[in-house]
Structures are given as structure tokens and as C-alpha cells.
Amino acid sequence: MQTETSSSALYDVKLPSDLDYIPPLRQFISEIAKIEGFPKKFCFRTEILVDELCSNAIIHGSQDIQSRVALIAEFVKDELRLSVQDQGGSQPNVDNLKRAVSSVKPASPSKLGKGMVIVQMLSNELKLKLDDNGKTEVHVVRRRDMDDSPAFRETPIPDRDQ
């Protein structure tokens, strides 16, 4: 495993595509963030982020029984770089994800598609990578001071019907 700098810490988790793993996993990442010196609010919001990204990967990713999800959390100085990769879902699901990442509007007018809006609100950077084998990777950067910025506090929650 490569680490970028001596002050960075990298945590790599590969899990079965199974919703049962999410509660302990999100608590693990939150606890690690606390260990790495991030404030309580940051840790709690990171927990929400992990829950959303992993739930999406499991529910909308590959439906193969053997499919897996990979989560990498890298703590570098004052930021968390989080990456969640799944083995690729159906084309409509991938299209929805693309739309959700590129827009603050929910991907669909139904109750689905709100998760990525929350992810956008809780992250400084959000990128989607699709590789040739169909794997989907969502990469998020979250900075320590994000929760304290006025911009974050004033971000409106989009209307459900927009």
C-alpha cells in the first residue's frame, strides 16, 4: 500500500455487497476520523457520507451475488479523501448516478436519488469515475473546516419536486 506523505493514513476496506455491513462500517470510519484528530461534527457527517455512498454502491451497483464494494479512506493533513467503488450497476442506474453527480437536483423526481444531494452537501469535491470494465468509483474530498464555512451553513436543501 502506498501512502502519499508520511502524515497521511490510508484505510482500505473490501466488503461483500451486503447492506448488513454498512452500520458497523460507517461507525468504523467515523471512529477512525476521530482518531485522526477530526472534530465530532466532522466525524458524524462523515458517517452519513459513508452510509450514503456505500448504500448506493450496494443497492444500485452490481447485482451479482459475488459482487464486492471497496472503500478507501485516506486522511491527509486536514482532509479526508474517500473513495467507494462498486463493480458496476445497470445502465439506467449508472446514468442516474452521472446525473446526480453533475447536478444538485435529485436524479429522479421519485423518492430515490436524494442520497447524492446529501453527499454533495457534505463534501468539498465529488467526482465519478467509470472504467472500461464497468466499475463505478465515487471519489469525495471533505476538508476539516468545511462544516464551519458560512457557505455550507447556508446551503439550501433542494426542493423534492425540483
Place this chain on the structure above:
Amino acid sequence: MKITQQVSPFDDKIVLLHFEGDLNATDCKQTSVLFQEIIDSKRYFIMAIMEQVTFISSPFLGELMGCKLRLVEKGGNLVIVGLNYDQREKLIMMGADHIFKFYPDTHTAYNQFQWDYNDGVQILQLTVPPKMHVVPAMRRLISGIARQKGYSSKDAFRIETIVDEIANNAIEHGDKTQADIDLELRIGKTKVEVLIRNKTSTEKVRNLENAVSQGQQAIQQDSTRGRGLALVKLISNAIDVSFDNNGTFIRITKNRGDG
């Protein structure tokens, strides 16, 4: 009602039945006949996909209970997948959740099927920096997964103790230059295996092998150290230690509900 059937692409023992529209009393006979045909084809596991269902009448629910009973008698099962919130609430109010398992999607239902009937083993791999203060989070992650998968609090606590001990050992006795340690959890319905790999010196591997082979005796000695592995040996069912160019490898097996 519209109903279509399909043999699962993942496991030919499973039949997927896609229901659509209102499921009324008049649909009971057709459904019963269809279930019997499936049973006669020696397929006893059915997933009723109900994403497109708009209403389930009481007589139809009763018919489904009868169909489930016929499958259970053959060693199979009937589960309900994708039912919308309103319909599920109505069924729960009628007590159907005591009879049927509800799953949000087929993927989750397949996972449970693998777990219940195919002796499926799920694997979690974890790579972390070799820092002592990471261990509590690691052990809580692993015990949390055990609880989520239905292991008792006692089992989960013992698994947590095992992870704590071997992870601490891997960091404390590992090579100071090692970039990370690897932990793998293999969890099945009847047992858990915890595997940990780190880099360490040959001498320390010999000490470790001795500690594992002595077990209980180590506790009785005057030394204040070396009790951890003896404790792990007491609460686990098997310990294997091996060594290769990539480092030390410890595998601990803990059976479910054992002791």
C-alpha cells in the same frame, strides 16, 4: 393480476415470480396451480417479486401462506421482495412479518439465501496503518459485523477479544517499518475465521509459535506477559500460525455458539 416466472440466473434452485397489479381473491387458484407446478419441477425456493403490486387481499395473503407451507415442507422457502412501503405496512399490521421475510431487492434476498442454505462465507478485507489506537475501532467493526449477521452478544464479545489481541500483537511485535497490517474476516453461518498478516522477525515468529503451543501453561508462569494468546486459545476453536517471505500469518477459528 399479472404473474410471470423465471428461473434465477444465479441459482437454478430459485424461481423468481414477478407479480403485478392487484392480488385479489379471484387470483388465488391460478397462483396455487403455479406454485404446485414449480414444486413438481423440484424447485422449492421462490422469490415473489412484488415491486409492481398495488394491492394484496387477505384471501390472497392466506393463499401465499399455504404456498409457503408447501415449500417449507419440502425444505424450501418463499420470500417477498421489493414490496412498496404502504403494502408492506398493511401486511405487517396483519402479522405477515411473522411468516414471511421481506427484502428490499433481489440482491439482498440472494445474499440471505446464500447465507441460509448454501453455507455461504462472506469475506471482509481490511488494511490499516500499524497504529495501536486503531485497534479499538477495528475490533468494534468486526464484532459489529458479527452482531449484524446474527451472532449472539457473547460470541461477538469473544470475537472482539480475539481481534483485539491478535491486532495488538501484530502491531506491537511487528516490524517497525511495516506500512500496514492486513486483517481478513471470513464469516459464515456456523463459524468465523479471523486472519491477520504482518511483517515480523523470525525470532518473534518462534516466540509466537511457542506461545500458541503452550496455551494454558503460559498463564501459570510468573511472567506478566504472554497471557493474551493463551486467552485467545481458550475462547477460540483453532489457531494456526505460519510464516513466509511476506510475513507472519495467523488464522483463528471461532465456532458460533460454542462454549
